[in-house]
Amino acid sequence: MAYSIQNKLINDTLKAVKELYAADVPEAQITLQETRKEFEGHITIVVFPFTRFSKKSPEQTGSEIGEWLRNNVQEISYFNVIKGFLNISLSDHYWIDVVNTALLKPDFGIYPANGKRLMVEYSSPNTNKPLHLGHIRNNLLGFSVAEILKTYGYDVIKANLVNDRGIHICKSMLAWQKFGHGETPTSSGLKGDHLVGKYYVIFDKEYKKEIEALVSDGATEEEAKKRAPLIKEAQLMLQKWEAADTEVINLWKTMNGWVYDGFEKTYKQLGVDFDKFYYESNTYLLGKDIIQDGLDRGVFFRKEDNSVWIDLTDEGLDQKLVLRGDGTSVYITQDLGTAQLKYDDFGMDESIYVVGNEQDYHFKVLFLILKKLGKAWAEGLFHLSYGMVDLPSGKMKSREGTVVDADDLMEEMLATAKARTEELGKTEGLTEEEKAELYNTIGMGALKYFLLKVDPKKRLLFDPAESVDFQGHTGPFIQYTHARIKSVLKKADFDMSNAIGQPATLSTFEQELVQALSNYPAVIEASAKEFSPAQLANYAYDIAKLYNKFYHEETILKAEDVDVKNFRLHLSAVAARVISESMRMLGITVPERM
Incomplete structure (x- = not known):
């Protein structure tokens, strides 16, 4: 959705309905969405809710509202109506203004600190074996969610609870x-x-x-x-x-x-890191005091064998053991204690547990018990549940012959990146050291992007060879696009401080790119609120696709009009920055040249 026009269009639509049909419509009934690509326009207004006031067909209602908006809103250049959908086209002047007043600002896409602290707990390895493919998805999700939330204004603590006993x-x-x-x-x-x-x-x-x-x-x-x-x-x-x-x-x-x-x-x-490590050897005895407090307050009950339980049948769950009859802890005992310890250490407003979906039930129970114990901070707990990662049969074998370990997979990714890069002749003029760095950048970028572009909740099939495709929906395609933009800017000896050109008109490709770039802050917000790197990953791909279309259809360096050339160079620089920052939040490096 366009960066600054949404609220204005909502308010103006309310005015149009009031003036045309003498009706006061609740703002919640105004639905805006980006116009579907097969139709002309930038923003679509759903007009079905207004037909009960107009007493006319959706098409006629849409035409009347569209005409009113075109006559009263200077940013609108054209409209069309398809059934009950009013498609609005915004003027070239509006899009040029978006570039000047939003995209080129140094703080574009940067959220101020929101005063809230949040912990993301991820990795949680066992110290009896190496990290494996499942750990890779876990680590990448946790790290990326943490980076997105940092960008969105949170004070983020990255935590790792190590199962060391x-x-x-x-x-x-x-x-x-x-x-x-x-x-x-x-x-x-x-x-x-x-x-x-x-x-x-x-x-x-x-x-x-x-x-x-x-x-x-x-x-x-x-x-x-x-x-x-x-x-x-x-x-x-x-x-x-x-x-x-x-x-x-x-x-x-x-x-x-x-x-x-x-x-x-x-x-x-x-490429992942942590601010705080917790060790199960230090936390496994925690939680017993919490159990006693819960017993005293009637949250838990004791059975004849002296074991302690909680009855969650009213919540559609079952009875859950929280302490054995001999007084020893079960897993949830220490999880209760560790949750309290983490809150005592940092006083977080929210806490995210990045753990596979086989633990969905465990976290439902854990969070519910903490709420029943009256822990106000339990309202801020969230289980970021993710699906398993599969490999095409026979693609890889682990050292132990059971699961694919992380080191083996990363080693294969670098080898695949090297082979594909050399095959395409993209290493000309690079030293051996630069080549090694490039293979690492591409290989790790391919691995991370492929795993992060899929909704965390979904199980996914990871194909190492497919992930290093320079033309597909992949990390290397986005990395290559960034390198292409940097090459254009370098050839132009471009400086961001140069005055931007003010072209008289914009092409469709320029409008599409500006509109997509203007969505960047909203994508960060949505990704942060939903704890989903997939939204940001797919957005970066969309920007790369649109830039390549713009690059192939429009002249940049050889544009005859100086204003047009300068405008397109500034637009290219914004695209490079948005791609670079989006990929940074995914933990992916983008090269300056390829």
Whole structure:
């Protein structure tokens, strides 16, 4: 929708209906939308609600309102009516004014601080294995949402709750003790997270062997899983960890240290960061005081086995265990405590949990319990639920043969970007160092854009080869468009401080580009309010498409009229800035040349 015309058109439509039909219409009945591309016009007014006042057909009503608006609103140059839709065309003067008064302002698309603090919690890895493809979507969503919200004026805290304790961690530790022979990241050449993940897989293989042996001796599978020596040793190790056994704690610190070094490399390559780390080893005992407070106030109830529950059947859910009979925590116990800890630390107005959709029910329960406990800040909690990522069958295999790990995927993306870029001959004149940087920029841009352009709630199929298409709905296409604009500006020796030209008329392609660029602040707002990078990603693609159409249809550098040339150069500079900033919020770098 055009940057400054919406409110004016709403008010003028209200005046038109009042004057033409002597009717006072509620503002809520005025519906504006961008005119569909197959029709002529910029903004469409839905006229069906006014026919009960006009007592005429939608077409005649639309024509009468359109005529009134054209005679009374100087920004309108033309209108047409298709059934009950009044399509308004805005004048060249109006669009030129939008460029001068909005697009060229230094603060265009920059929102002032809104005084609100918000936390985005994402990544949440386990320290028994490397990050995988699902973590990539999680990290990219969390980082991008945080950057969009920052741009929208929030004070944002990026948080990472690391799952660094529990039986799964002990499995890796025990397998390393038994089968590792002192292997380290240095001695093996493996990243620390991959080394620890290797021993988690070894544990699983050896554990299955023990189960099979017990079953062959007559045990049921369920009995075998409980009786297998390895699982008993792992459980004993967990007990020792909880009792702060020095040897176990030291091994835990050493192996987690290896993992954190590995994670840091992956996060750096992925381009994500965090302001605050929380560790489950510090939070797993939290929440018990909250449970006791809830018991005292009748929010929870105790069963005969001494376990503590909450009854959510009135809300369409079920009864939920919040503390075991022996007094030990369940997962939601510590989540209640961690939520309180985070609020005590930062006092956020809102908090977003970026977690896969398999946890939808858990977060419904968590948020509902916090509200029942009277936590006013619970109203600001939101679960950003996202779907799984699939790869075309046979495209990639992980080191462990089960899930695709993040490092493998990023490595393949760089190789694909290199092959495609060299194939298209886009590396001429670049040094080897510049080539490596370009391959990284394109490969990571392709990966991030492909994952972020899809609505987070949807499951998606990621095809590495398709994502590096320079002509498709991809990151590289947008990156290439930005490089093209920068090349035009460089050839013109363009300076943004130069006076902008004032052409007498604008082409359809110029109007379309100005209208789309003027939507930039509204797209940021919508993306921020809906926690959806997909809106911004698709908008950046639309701008790139429109600019390429404008570039191919209009002369820029060789325009004979100086005003026309200067106007088009300024318009190009705005397009480059909007693309660059949009992609920055997605965590994507755009190159100056390709």
